[in-house]
Amino acid sequence: RKTAPLPEDIRAMKGRAPIVSLTAYTTPMARMMDAACDFVLVGDSLGMVVHGMTSTLGVTMEMMILHGQAVARGLSRAMLVIDMPFGSYEESPEQAFRNAARIMRETGAAAVKLEGGQHMAETIAFLVARGVPVMAHIGLTPQSMNTLGGYKVQGRGEAAERLMADARAVAGAGAFSVVLEKLPSVLADRITAGIDIPTIGIGAGAGCDGQILVVDDMLGLFTAFRPKFVKRYAELGDAGEAAIAAYAEEVRARAFPAPEHGFAEEAPN
Numbered sequence: 001r002k003t004a005p006l007p008e009d010i011r012a013m014k015g016r017a018p019i020v021s022l023t024a025y026t027t028p029m030a031r032m033m034d035a036a037c038d039f040v041l042v043g044d045s046l047g048m049v050v051h052g053m054t055s056t057l058g059v060t061m062e063m064m065i066l067h068g069q070a071v072a073r074g075l076s077r078a079m080l081v082i083d084m085p086f087g088s089y090e091e092s093p094e095q096a097f098r099n100a101a102r103i104m105r106e107t108g109a110a111a112v113k114l115e116g117g118q119h120m121a122e123t124i125a126f127l128v129a130r131g132v133p134v135m136a137h138i139g140l141t142p143q144s145m146n147t148l149g150g151y152k153v154q155g156r157g158e159a160a161e162r163l164m165a166d167a168r169a170v171a172g173a174g175a176f177s178v179v180l181e182k183l184p185s186v187l188a189d190r191i192t193a194g195i196d197i198p199t200i201g202i203g204a205g206a207g208c209d210g211q212i213l214v215v216d217d218m219l220g221l222f223t224a225f226r227p228k229f230v231k232r233y234a235e236l237g238d239a240g241e242a243a244i245a246a247y248a249e250e251v252r253a254r255a256f257p258a259p260e261h262g263f264a265e266e267a268p269n
């Protein structure tokens, strides 16, 4: 693939090929995954992962746009999706459009993602009708952690039917895909079979149409806590700590810098 897919291309992958995605927050991270991923999400998880906040509730439009611009500079083959932060879309379809248009205008993102099922369907339809492709996000929606009672598994027991209805509502409203976060794998399979847009799973089993992970989690860079659904493909946090310890030791022993890291008095010709 030479150019980035469009939301319609991602939608068309359902039933054909697994959709690969990760989050990114900076240009070098985006470059690292551009060739491997179908789309890259600037998630509001950046509040916790990059800025050390304890939830995503404090993330602002300005933060999403600044990181969105950084990630956009690192992508040429993967599609860019940007999260709408808490408080930027829930009030009305008009508010959502104003902020989604600003995100797309100032970052070049191909789509936005927002949290919510049936209660956001009207807003999703309003955005899609006006040129804003929407990725929905249901199940565990971290912006609602205060009303959900924390970061629990969603959709167990009777709540399963409500999540199925949420999935149908966002698909019916015109979302081009939907993130399913932290719900039983069998429910995710049922939802995946029951709607005609791709499901992107995180903590939702292997049956989804695609997968997403927070990049700092899978690289072992974010270690404050470790959700069960994360697989660490590297331990970059440990590697970084060891490298910094080696540097500190060499500076204290006057072993760094070595002569080859310095400059001669005379410029070579």
Ligand code: KIV
Pocket (backbone or CB within 6 Å): 023, 041, 042, 043, 044, 045, 046, 083, 137, 179, 202, 212, 213, 214
């Ligand atoms: O903010 C985020 O990183 C997300 C993904 C986990 C889907 O919403």
Ligand code: NA
Pocket (backbone or CB within 6 Å): 043, 044, 045, 083
């Ligand atoms: Na998010």
